[in-house]
Structures are given as structure tokens and as C-alpha cells.
Amino acid sequence: xxxxxxxxxxxxxxxxxxxxxxxxxxxxxxxxxxxxxxxxxxxxxxxxxxxxxxxxxxxxxxxxxxxxxxxxxxxxxxxxxxxxxxxxxxxxxxxxxxxxxxxxxxxxxxxxxxxxxxxxxxxxxxxxxxxxxxxxxxxxxxxxxxxxxxxxxxxxxxxxxxxxxxxxxxxxxxxxxxxxxxxxxxxxxxxxxxxxxxxxxxxxxxxxxxxxxxxxxxxxxxxxxxxxxxxxxxxxx
Amino acid sequence: xxxxxxxxxxxxxxxxxxxxxxxxxxxxxxxxxxxxxxxxxxxxxxxxxxxxxxxxxxxxxxxxxxxxxxxxxxxxxxxxxxxxxxxxxxxxxxxxxxxxxxxxxxxxxxxxxxxxxxxxxxxxxxxxxxxxxxxxxxxxxxxxxxxxxxxxxxxxxxxxxxxxxxxxxxxxxxxxxxxxxxxxxxxxxxxxxxxxxxxxxxxxxxxxxxxxxxxxxxxxxxxxxxxxxxxxxxxxx
DNA sequence: AAGTGGTCTAGACCACGCG
DNA sequence: GCGTGGTCTAGACCACTTT
Numbered sequence: 001x002x003x004x005x006x007x008x009x010x011x012x013x014x015x016x017x018x019x020x021x022x023x024x025x026x027x028x029x030x031x032x033x034x035x036x037x038x039x040x041x042x043x044x045x046x047x048x049x050x051x052x053x054x055x056x057x058x059x060x061x062x063x064x065x066x067x068x069x070x071x072x073x074x075x076x077x078x079x080x081x082x083x084x085x086x087x088x089x090x091x092x093x094x095x096x097x098x099x100x101x102x103x104x105x106x107x108x109x110x111x112x113x114x115x116x117x118x119x120x121x122x123x124x125x126x127x128x129x130x131x132x133x134x135x136x137x138x139x140x141x142x143x144x145x146x147x148x149x150x151x152x153x154x155x156x157x158x159x160x161x162x163x164x165x166x167x168x169x170x171x172x173x174x175x176x177x178x179x180x181x182x183x184x185x186x187x188x189x190x191x192x193x194x195x196x197x198x199x200x201x202x203x204x205x206x207x208x209x210x211x212x213x214x215x216x217x218x219x220x221x222x223x224x225x226x227x228x229x230x231x232x233x234x235x236x237x
Numbered sequence: 238x239x240x241x242x243x244x245x246x247x248x249x250x251x252x253x254x255x256x257x258x259x260x261x262x263x264x265x266x267x268x269x270x271x272x273x274x275x276x277x278x279x280x281x282x283x284x285x286x287x288x289x290x291x292x293x294x295x296x297x298x299x300x301x302x303x304x305x306x307x308x309x310x311x312x313x314x315x316x317x318x319x320x321x322x323x324x325x326x327x328x329x330x331x332x333x334x335x336x337x338x339x340x341x342x343x344x345x346x347x348x349x350x351x352x353x354x355x356x357x358x359x360x361x362x363x364x365x366x367x368x369x370x371x372x373x374x375x376x377x378x379x380x381x382x383x384x385x386x387x388x389x390x391x392x393x394x395x396x397x398x399x400x401x402x403x404x405x406x407x408x409x410x411x412x413x414x415x416x417x418x419x420x421x422x423x424x425x426x427x428x429x430x431x432x433x434x435x436x437x438x439x440x441x442x443x444x445x446x447x448x449x450x451x452x453x454x455x456x457x458x459x460x461x462x463x464x465x466x467x468x469x470x471x472x473x474x
Numbered sequence: 475a476a477g478t479g480g481t482c483t484a485g486a487c488c489a490c491g492c493g
Numbered sequence: 494g495c496g497t498g499g500t501c502t503a504g505a506c507c508a509c510t511t512t
Contacts, residue, residue: 064490176473201420301509
């Protein structure tokens with residue numbers, strides 16, 4: 001799996017230009033036809049790339065005018081397939097591993113039904129805290145099945161990113177996710193990690209990531225302090 | 238605007254079959270090629286319809302096998318373009334208007350920037366409570382600009398649905414939304430309407446709906462009691 | 475080998491915004 | 494009138510799953 005799909009190339013190209021500021025906020029990106037000639041492809045493929053940028057809230061489309069870079073507000077665009085690192089705009093983001101990956105029992109807080117193979121196997125579990133501008137904002141618990149993928153130590157994470165590691169070292173891609181959202185009161189553990197009073201309202205996001213390997217799912221439970229950085233989501237078409 | 242777009246026809250066709258149980262949970266729907274011949278169209282169009290069903294969590298795709306109806310769990314699939322009525326599975330849903338549509342000032346709780354025309358105009362405001370199985374689950378505040386659309390009385394809502402009214406009587410379609418999620422403590426008003434203690438964790442969803450009329454946006458702020466019915470979201474590809 | 479969904483090509487016509 | 498994005502056609506080849 002060496003070759004990047006064409007629509008992914010276009011997606012990455014435009015995304016980088018946006019993130020680097022080459023395409024500034026509120027400005028129009030090149031038209032679909034221009035991107036077509038630039039990448040020697042057709043509108044179907046270009047539109048597929050733009051559609052993904054649309055879903056992730058990087059651009060918005062205006063019929064008859066063009067596609068415009070969205071003015072990014074102070075909030076984190078979660079709720080997309082990609083993990084945390086791919087979803088925050090330009091804040092200073094920092095991740096600390098609070099519990100190293102280790103073999104453990106499946107935690108009953110996981111609300112998604114496990115497959116038979118997963119149930120028979122133990123899980124690999126690790127915990128991280130995500131900081132934005134030096135404040136702890138998200139506590140993240142992660143599990144995956146030991147039968148499907150070996151234990152990966154956190155020092156082996158590529159650029160500190162678990163998803164990037166899966167992609168580059170194991171050729172595993174995330175192809176989708178299901179999420180369930182609840183508002184809960186901070187437990188002692190959540191409060192301690194997010195430096196917030198016990199009982200404060202916290203957004204709990206339970207996620208099941210689907211991967212390109214049909215026997216491997218990733219399960220995450222995020223606890224988000226949304227008081228300063230709410231979660232963003234957009235939906236089009 | 239009489240004619241329904243073809244991909245929308247296919248979308249509605251499959252969605253109805255799923256909701257009526259003709260395509261049961263966990264079963265495969267007709268293949269893309271079958272749908273092509275049924276509707277005398279090409280895969281591009283069929284795939285566009287299925288993509289929307291995918292985004293809204295009605296189906297999932299399995300490469301090499303087919304598209305399967307998703308087993309629906311006890312949660313409300315919000316966070317889509319469509320409003321509440323289009324997003325809950327098969328529970329008994331009931332809506333009560335708690336504040337009739339009337340002209341009022343814009344409420345500063347709206348986090349989205351208003352256009353100049355909107356600022357110059359007053360807003361139409363109404364409030365509803367959504368019940369699932371006779372429990373109040375969502376308190377909904379809604380605004381839109383008076384300059385863009387007249388006041389519509391709640392007794393004129395088609396099937397009690399505001400969005401259906403817009404579509405059928407005013408030819409206005411919802412084409413997208415932006416959302417921002419926060420976990421908050423229930424205020425007195427929220428607590429009273431949702432029959433829950435003051436201070437309980439509540440999921441607040443602020444939404445800006447884009448419509449086919451470029452000068453008209455709909456603004457909603459939902460307060461959701463997620464303790465029994467969490468909010469669902471899925472994301473693919 | 476046959477059928478499925480995933481990607482892609484090379485066009486077409488339409489609705490919309492703007493000068 | 495022209496360029497933009499929105500919809501649609503009619504194919505092609507690929508990767509994957511099942512028989």
C-alpha cells in the first residue's frame with residue numbers, strides 16, 4: 001500500500017495550504033476546475049476531496065461563487081474520523097500519556113458490543129490527556145483488541161500520534177466512526193486529570209473507530225471540558 | 238421547484254423501506270447496481286443517495302459484500318441536518334410548543350455571528366419541548382430573522398414539523414448545519430422544562446442551519462437530557 | 475468466476491452569482 | 494455572458510468477498 005489515492009492527495013494538498021495560511025480564512029480556494037487541471041483529474045475526484053474538507057469544517061461552498069476557507073473559531077472540531085491531532089485548528093496542542101499501553105481486561109464502560117473474537121481476547125489499554133494552550137481539556141481512554149494488533153509502546157508512536165503509527169507502520173487506516181455523546185458530572189478521576197471540580201459538567205464521547213482491517217476496532221472514551229473549548233461539528237448536503 | 242432530485246428520490250425510497258421494516262435490521266439492501274436499474278440511473282447517483290444514508294447512520298457498507306441496515310440502539314441520532322423528527326428512530330416522539338412563535342429581540346446566547354441584515358431586523362422566536370416515550374428529553378429554542386421569512390404560526394406547521402412546513406409551503410430546504418456542543422449544568426428554566434434537578438449535566442447544542450435561501454439561517458439551541466437517550470453521530474470515509 | 479463496493483475518467487447540462 | 498458549484502450519464506478498472 002504505497003500509493004496515495006488521488007482524492008486523498010488533493011485533500012492533503014488543500015488542507016496543508018489552509019493550515020499553513022497559504023489559503024487564508026475567508027478567502028476562496030482554487031475552483032474545482034483549476035484543481036482538476038492542477039492534478040490532471042476530473043471534477044468527480046476533486047469534489048470527493050472537497051467534500052471531505054467540507055465535512056471536517058475546513059471549507060464551505062457557495063454556489064456560483066466558490067469554496068471558501070472557514071473562519072475558525074475557538075473550538076475544537078472533533079467528531080470526525082481522525083483523532084484529536086487532526087481535528088484541532090492552530091492552538092498549541094500537547095499530549096501526555098498518563099497510562100502506558102498495557103494488557104488489561106475490557107472495561108465495561110465501553111458501550112459498543114464486542115465481537116466474539118474481541119471478547120475472547122484481552123484488550124490493550126492506554127490513557128492520555130490532551131492539553132490546549134497548556135490547559136488539560138480532554139481525558140482519553142483507549143482500547144483495542146490484543147488478538148488483532150500487538151501492543152505498541154507509546155515511545156514508538158510516530159510524532160506522538162497513535163493513528164499515524166497505525167497508518168505508517170501497520171498500514172491500517174481509519175475508515176469511519178460511530179459516536180455517542182452524553183453530558184455527565186465529572187468523577188474524581190476525570191476531575192483530577194482535567195483540573196476541574198468534581199461534579200462539573202463534562203462531555204463524554206464514546207467512539208468506535210472502524211479500520212481498514214475488518215477485525216480491528218478502536219474504542220475510545222473521551223471526557224471533554226467544554227467550558228472554554230466547545231466541540232464543533234458540521235454537516236452538509 | 239416541483240421535481241425531486243433523483244438521488245433524493247432514491248434516498249427517500251431506501252429510507253422508507255428501512256423505517257417500515259421492509260429492509261430489516263442487519264439485512265443487506267439491494268446492491269448499487271440493482272438500484273441503478275430500478276431507477277434507470279448510474280452508480281454515481283445511487284452512491285450519492287447511499288452516502289447520505291450512511292452519514293445519517295441508516296446503513297453501513299461492507300466492501301465486497303453489500304450495504305447493510307444498521308441495528309439501531311436506544312439513542313437519538315441527532316447532529317444531522319434534518320431536525321428532531323427526522324432523526325429519532327422508532328420511539329414515540331411528541332412535541333409540545335411551550336412558547337408560540339412571536340417577534341422578539343435576538344438572544345445573546347446565540348453564538349454565531351449574525352449578518353448585517355439579521356442584526357437590523359428582529360427575530361421570530363419559538364420554544365418547544367420534545368418528549369420520547371412521554372419523558373421530556375430536549376428543550377429547543379429557535380430563532381430566525383423576520384426580514385427573511387414571515388412569522389409562521391405553530392398551528393400552520395405541516396404535521397407539526399417546522400422543517401416540513403418550510404419545504405412544502407415555502408420551498409425552503411435545509412442544506413447544512415454547523416453545531417457547537419457544550420456540557421453545562423441545568424439552569425432553572427432548563428430543569429423545569431426537562432423535569433430534572435437544577436445543576437444536572439445537560440448537553441447544550443447550538444446549531445446554525447443553512448438553507449437554500451442564502452439570506453435565511455435558522456438558529457437553534459437544544460438542551461438535551463442525555464442520561465437515558467444519548468446523542469448519536471457517525472462519520473464515514 | 476461472479477458479484478459487491480471503491481476509485482476514476484470524460485464528458486454533459488443546470489442553477490446561481492456577478493459584472 | 495461567463496465562471497462557479499450541483500447534478501447526472503456511461504462507461505472503466507480495481508479490491509474484496511463469496512461460491
